[in-house]
Amino acid sequence: MDERQALIAFGAMSQETRLKIVRLLVKAGPDGMAAGIIAEAAGVTASNVSFHLKELERGGLVTARRDARSIVYSADYQALSGLIRFLMEDCCAGNPAICQPALAPACC
Amino acid sequence: MDERQALIAFGAMSQETRLKIVRLLVKAGPDGMAAGIIAEAAGVTASNVSFHLKELERGGLVTARRDARSIVYSADYQALSGLIRFLMEDCCAGNPAICQPALAPACC
DNA sequence: TTGACATTTCTAGGATTGTTGAAATATGGA
């Protein structure tokens, strides 16, 4: 993940609807969810969910595939962990001791 | 870190100048850097750096203290690792196996 | 091929964010 992607990804995660979508898709797992289902679950209009999904796609956080009439979105776990890694590198840079203890208990 | 803070923090990290500032402050360590020095290092005007520092402060990512005529900013490592933890929880939720291997090599 | 469904794209608006220079505030030294 380069800086440009990270900026987009952070921007993608900084919006309430988009964060909600990411969470839904993470929970949904590799099967993903159709756009319409996501819209309903997030409580937004179809065109609005489409707008945000495109933004998430631009940030590389979700991927799309067509399944019959639906378009099914899934979270890209690699991108998410890439973003975490990016953050860890910035956080720990030159100060490993400070960051590491805080992370240990969170390890899934 | 609650969701509201996380949204602000992600927004804070999604802007080029602010990301640059966070990196500078992480590298600077607990001693921090005076606002003027940050402005110079980031290549922006004084009022602009002030604007962005306030945004970072709102997201809880930096703290400020006055030192004589200067105001010295430092990265808040706890907030940064809180943000990482927030991301990990969302990323791993229900799918620990997917996230963990990607993180192992990054552990500082 | 027609019609219904699922989604996206377009357009226009309002809302938020970013930038700049000028003025205001706070500090320390002469």
Place this chain on the structure above:
DNA sequence: TCCATATTTCAACAATCCTAGAAATGTCAA
């Protein structure tokens, strides 16, 4: 106290982002 320094706040404007509805696109089934 008065001045220089360091920073913030203010005001105005430009740029970007968010939202909703309408129209367009793609898919399937009858």
